[in-house]
Amino acid sequence: MGDKVLLAHGSGGKLSHDLIEKNFVPAFGNPVLNKLDDSAVFEISGQLAFTTDSYTVNPIFFPGGDIGKLAVNGTVNDLAMIGAIPLYLSLAFIIEEGFPIAELEKIVNSVNQAANAAGVKIVTGDTKVVNQGSADKLFINTSGVGIVPPGVDISGANAIVGDKVIVSGSLGDHGIAVLSQREGLKFQVPIESDCAPLNKLVAEMLEASANIHCLRDPTRGGLATTLNEFAKQSQVGIMIEEESLPINKAVLAACELLGFDPLYVANEGKLVAVVAPSDADKVLARMRQNQYGTEAAIIGEVVNEHPGKVVMKTCLGSSRIVDMPAGELLPRIC
Amino acid sequence: MKFIDEYRNPELGKRLIDRIHHHSTKPIRLMEFCGGHTVAIFKHGIRQLLPETIDMLSGPGCPVCVTANVDLDKAIALAGLPDVIITTFGDMLRVPGSHSSLQLAKAEGSDIRVVYSVQDALGIARDNPDKSVIFIGVGFETTAPTIAASILQAEQEQIDNYYVLPLHKLCPPIMKALLDLGEVRLNGIICPGHVSAIIGSFPYQFIPDDYGIACVVSGFEPLDILLGVDMLVNQIETGQYKVEIAYLRGVKPEGNKQALKLMDTVFEVCDANWRGVGLVPLSGLKLKERYRRFDAESNFDISPGPSSEAKGCICGSVLRGVSTPVDCKLFRRSCTPEHPVGPCMVSSEGSCATYYHYGDSYGG
Amino acid sequence: MCLAIPALIKSIDGHQAEVDIDGVTRQASLQLTPEAKVGDYVLLHTGYAINVIDPVEAEETLKLLKELSEVY
Numbered sequence: 150m151g152d153k154v155l156l157a158h159g160s161g162g163k164l165s166h167d168l169i170e171k172n173f174v175p176a177f178g179n180p181v182l183n184k185l186d187d188s189a190v191f192e193i194s195g196q197l198a199f200t201t202d203s204y205t206v207n208p209i210f211f212p213g214g215d216i217g218k219l220a221v222n223g224t225v226n227d228l229a230m231i232g233a234i235p236l237y238l239s240l241a242f243i244i245e246e247g248f249p250i251a252e253l254e255k256i257v258n259s260v261n262q263a264a265n266a267a268g269v270k271i272v273t274g275d276t277k278v279v280n281q282g283s284a285d286k287l288f289i290n291t292s293g294v295g296i297v298p299p300g301v302d303i304s305g306a307n308a309i310v311g312d313k314v315i316v317s318g319s320l321g322d323h324g325i326a327v328l329s330q331r332e333g334l335k336f337q338v339p340i341e342s343d344c345a346p347l348n349k350l351v352a353e354m355l356e357a358s359a360n361i362h363c364l365r366d367p368t369r370g371g372l373a374t375t376l377n378e379f380a381k382q383s384q385v386g387i388m389i390e391e392e393s394l395p396i397n398k399a400v401l402a403a404c405e406l407l408g409f410d411p412l413y414v415a416n417e418g419k420l421v422a423v424v425a426p427s428d429a430d431k432v433l434a435r436m437r438q439n440q441y442g443t444e445a446a447i448i449g450e451v452v453n454e455h456p457g458k459v460v461m462k463t464c465l466g467s468s469r470i471v472d473m474p475a476g477e478l479l480p481r482i483c
Numbered sequence: 484m485k486f487i488d489e490y491r492n493p494e495l496g497k498r499l500i501d502r503i504h505h506h507s508t509k510p511i512r513l514m515e516f517c518g519g520h521t522v523a524i525f526k527h528g529i530r531q532l533l534p535e536t537i538d539m540l541s542g543p544g545c546p547v548c549v550t551a552n553v554d555l556d557k558a559i560a561l562a563g564l565p566d567v568i569i570t571t572f573g574d575m576l577r578v579p580g581s582h583s584s585l586q587l588a589k590a591e592g593s594d595i596r597v598v599y600s601v602q603d604a605l606g607i608a609r610d611n612p613d614k615s616v617i618f619i620g621v622g623f624e625t626t627a628p629t630i631a632a633s634i635l636q637a638e639q640e641q642i643d644n645y646y647v648l649p650l651h652k653l654c655p656p657i658m659k660a661l662l663d664l665g666e667v668r669l670n671g672i673i674c675p676g677h678v679s680a681i682i683g684s685f686p687y688q689f690i691p692d693d694y695g696i697a698c699v700v701s702g703f704e705p706l707d708i709l710l711g712v713d714m715l716v717n718q719i720e721t722g723q724y725k726v727e728i729a730y731l732r733g734v735k736p737e738g739n740k741q742a743l744k745l746m747d748t749v750f751e752v753c754d755a756n757w758r759g760v761g762l763v764p765l766s767g768l769k770l771k772e773r774y775r776r777f778d779a780e781s782n783f784d785i786s787p788g789p790s791s792e793a794k795g796c797i798c799g800s801v802l803r804g805v806s807t808p809v810d811c812k813l814f815r816r817s818c819t820p821e822h823p824v825g826p827c828m829v830s831s832e833g834s835c836a837t838y839y840h841y842g843d844s845y846g847g
Numbered sequence: 848m849c850l851a852i853p854a855l856i857k858s859i860d861g862h863q864a865e866v867d868i869d870g871v872t873r874q875a876s877l878q879l880t881p882e883a884k885v886g887d888y889v890l891l892h893t894g895y896a897i898n899v900i901d902p903v904e905a906e907e908t909l910k911l912l913k914e915l916s917e918v919y
Contacts, residue, residue: 484869485855486853486905487853490908492912495912495913498916499915501916502918502919506919517849572893599893602874602895625851625892628895629879629893675849677892680897680898681897681898706912710908731901731907733851733890733898733901735901739898741879742879745878
């Protein structure tokens, strides 16, 4: 095989098979995938959770990860946020002609490592190659299935007045790590993407409490978006305290530099939980014992006032609305 | 962050607020001229903490908001030219012109790149010698010297594919124009902090001298703003109007001489079109003859067509302090950050965007 | 308007400096502040140092804030 992905690699012929057998199967090898049939077949019983996501991150390699790691963890986390145990993933690539095989191999490797870390199997996949210019290097789609254990009912509509709001750790790391690599911004940060699988953290939280009402990972649009979604879905108000938000100094500094509000910056390895007040402390304690929850903190609570809206108490003691973001975050001079 | 965190001390903040409550005995109206101050005030919920005697008004100090449609249309027309790369600050991307926006033009295939610094625009010019790289020069006196520096650098390095569309505006002239319009009665003005880092505090002297209005140059952290308000209240209560600097760590009365020199080398003052106000004499900057070869308008043939303002949009009167965003019939209805009608809603420090995001009833 | 953030100069090479804000580093041009030295804090606006921060004045302002907050 040469050193670049060719259109022929996606066309189903010999080169395609070479790619699958020499790259994908050795990486992901498992009894279901190895059959290489048109569909993956497996037995599964219980309430199924099913999710899909496509990954188009730019740049594809960033401090702390790459598009492959993101594609696995993103879908694993979507399953985890509904309380499901993630089991199987599909993996589809759309690759721009001319993409270096060496980089594809790195990404496949990342997918493999991430899948192992999360305890999920890649059981089916697809590869398409498109003409140069028709895709920005490489896109990935992953779909995932998992089982929702009996009795688990987690939804953005379940928040009740009095519940506590908990975040699992520092905000904004992923967004800033990725941005620092973007053309035109040129700043260096000692920050890595927090891209991580949260399914085990969630499983431990569910062991600690049967009263976890909402879970979500604050990805695009950041914490502000997730909290607004909860407030609207549950028709409750949410009040958070500025002083309690865990944010890295360097992330704060990068946000100041670019004119961003850290509340709107993406995270890929963090979750927001809304928990009954009686269980908040023990859920927090359990979270802090997990490697992905060491900096977990209670940041606010669900209130009666201003239903559908999120309000933040500032360090001066005043309150201000935390709105949904409008569109993409753009660096500003003003 | 050093020189920032110390000025966010909540204890000191609360006590300063108490002090202001104690000292402010008569109803007064203060304007924060600068959009950055508007955002800081709303972000920290300062309006709700001040006594009822103090009415705060937002001014036109948002260089994006005051860019007239006729100028924005020029930028969009330039974007439509072949072999052109438009470089712009992020603030300008979504602002609607008469018919389009830079963001829409980008979606339609124009090469438009957001940069953090004009230096990045120079870099893009170096990397793309076969294209013309045009920088959309917006901003007040804080930013103008950086664009001047970029032009001198382009000259020195013989970068001959770099151009600027100079839309820079000056603060003291618009402040005077606003006061002359006499639409709003003001007792004090919070003067822009970083513009003043460049121009110093002397250019505001006409405000207390000719108009009997208090002036304080203020920084952007909560304690800076509260100090500025306290100093204004003090001037007004004692009837002693002057220009003071509350932001002494960042501003000297004489400003930054080197920056002013760079501006003076490359630019000359000209009349400029301000959205909502119209033509204000000697309030803008254009390239001096010697540097005309860097001027985008002189070097490219564009006919942007007649410009028009959106129906029902009262950005102009919001910018002049005559109306607040809630007075606008479009606010929150047909004009939202996702679908902005006017620039005050798009610009991250426009009054309308600020009211919308931070809540008129909470932070306002 | 005009976001500018205090940044520490770590090193200088001609007109360019490397500046640091709590671990975030960037190149900054000193064309507007040629007098700036390593160890100075500057106000960084769009990749240019627009002024050197006066630490003495910074301290004085803090003192003033403390005094004002004690006396009404």
